[in-house]
Amino acid sequence: NSIRRRRECINCGRRFTTYEIIEEVPLMVMKKNGRRELFDRGKLLNGLLRSCDKRTVPMSVMEQVVNDVERDIRNEINQEVTTDRIGELVLQQLKDIDQVAYVRFASVYRKFDNIDSFMEELKALKKLDAKKPKRS
Template sequence: MKCPFCKQADSRVIDSRAAEDGATIRRRRECNGCGRRFTTYEVVEKLPLMVVKQDGRREVFKRDKILNGVIRSCDKRDISMEHIVALVNDIERDIRNTMDQEISSAKIGEMVMARLKDFDEVAYIRFASVYRKFADISSFLEELKELQAHKSEESQKEKTGKS
């Protein structure tokens, strides 16, 4: 950090604490050149995450869209809102951890489905039926077969892991 007084680029942190809003860190520094003290504030740079829709349009990422979709897919299931919110938090964290400024809606949908597959089978099928736009019963049955194969693989892994 460059000293605002002597412009030397070498300083040391004397004290760090969260600022009143909790979103910034206040640092008290001392210049190693002139010995004067100054304060800096550190904030996370938040660039908007853009979602690229199938038709090429772009819109700002909205966590609520994922939350609403998962809530609808979990309708009348014995799943607490706390678990649903935790799932959506994990999905959002994974999306933001890609460090890309743009993500396709298709990739988001696939991430949600991947999480739902292990979260709740019925919610997964419900979400997949809307997301994949099943045209007929055969495409729906195909997805069910894929889910059964996934469950069989998981079951085999558990058996071999426990043996």
């Protein structure tokens, strides 16, 4: 991811090569306990891998989710993002990709305290699914 340029010194006429790279501002994640750490694509992909375990979601789709989430975060003005925001972005995409993976990810991310809150999430997902046009 660099641009190679051939240049010439205006004083001595000697030619040389330079390489330009984009310097990205580090993206910081604000954890629930108040700590900050660098955004780690690997952690996000591992969470998706666990959620999609034994499902038919291709690796390329999971990688695209990670790319989309990182792009969305970087497009926001603030270079600091909460784990809640990351989780919501992932859930938005998983909802359309695989509902079982969505529920698995939500169960870890949302930390349901009881079966009732878990059931509410399932009902909301089912209601959303009923609104989708059925493919024939």
